[in-house]
Amino acid sequence: MNIITIRNLSFFGAIFTLAVISIGAWVRLTYAGLGCPDWPGCYGILGIPDTISELTRAKELYPHAIIDSGKAWREMLHRYLAGTLGIYVFFISFLTFKYAKHISVYLPISLVLLIITQSLLGMFTVTELVKPTIVTMHLLFGMATASLLLWNGLKVCSNKEIFNKPVNSYILTCTLVLIIQIILGGWTSTNYASLACTDFPKCAQEWWPSDMNFTEGFTIINLPDVNYETHQIDHKSKLAVHFTHRLGALILTFLFIGLFLYLFKIQNSIILKKIGMVVLIFFIAQVFLGISNILFSLPITIAVMHTVNACILLMSMITLLFYSTCNEQKW
DSSP, rough: OOOHHHHHHHHHHHHHHHHHHHHHHHHHHHHHHHSSSSSSSSSTSSSSOOHHHHHHHHHHHHOOOOOOHHHHHHHHHHHHHHHHHEEEHHHHHHHHHOOOOTTTTTHHHOOOOOHHHHHHHHHHHHHHOOOOOHHHHHHHHHHHHHHHHHHHHHHTTTTTTTTTTOHHHHHHHHHHHHHHHHHHHHHHHTTOTTSOOSSSSBBTTTTSSSOOHHHHOOOSSSOOOTTTTTTTOOOOHHHHHHHHHHHHHHHHHHHHHHHHHIIIOOOOOOHHHHHHHHHHHHHHHHHHHHHHHHHHTTOHHHHHHHHHHHHHHHHHHHHHHHHHTBGGOOO
């Protein structure tokens, strides 16, 4: 098996994961996360109940459920794609383990463990009635899957003599803060707090809203056993979550301004400047999409793009982090 083939398959897997993430965001934003109340099937079958007998049986099994074929179809589409991705990740992990002998076995093992965990989170999302903590972890692990597939593709073709510099600490810091901000964004979305503030740049007509409930807004354990698509946290709690996400975006912006000054004005690596330009483009797009979500009242297309672009931005930073260890003069 050619190493280049494994690299290309890994890169394709990362792109495929982006597609699955976008479908997952679409499902969540259209309140279809519980379009099927059971797992892995849908109302007791592996398809979608659409015949009279299937609908009758579904009603017998779940007498209190409101059967919505559209929501069920969206949820099952996401499950089919996620299942395909799971098989694909196992395949990539096997190829990496067998043919890429020059890299640590921990990388393909990590991919396998990650996709198994992600599958369990997908199940718990349904069985635990879309609890925000689980749904946010599900989103984060989805982005981690895309990033690790990308890292796998980069790593299998790496040369130890070229990639032997220590990791750049500032790039690493920016990446870690970006991950924290993604978690905050996921928490905002899964608590349906994206429109807690409908004005910008102020929030609720204040620079620092006075009526915020951080305790309830950031309760991550011992959550009540309710359907979080219909029973959400109160407005004060949503306000605290939304404002924290905005504050995180501001902090991240200042960090990234420093990153861009370093990449374009201080360091001399051409490849880091090129990757930095990609990071800059997606960072500007992310800011624009975030503001657009508020100004245009969370249109589905923009909201989904905001989620997917966050993952692309993370993957761009992962690539920048990888190439920061490169001795370019040896190319």
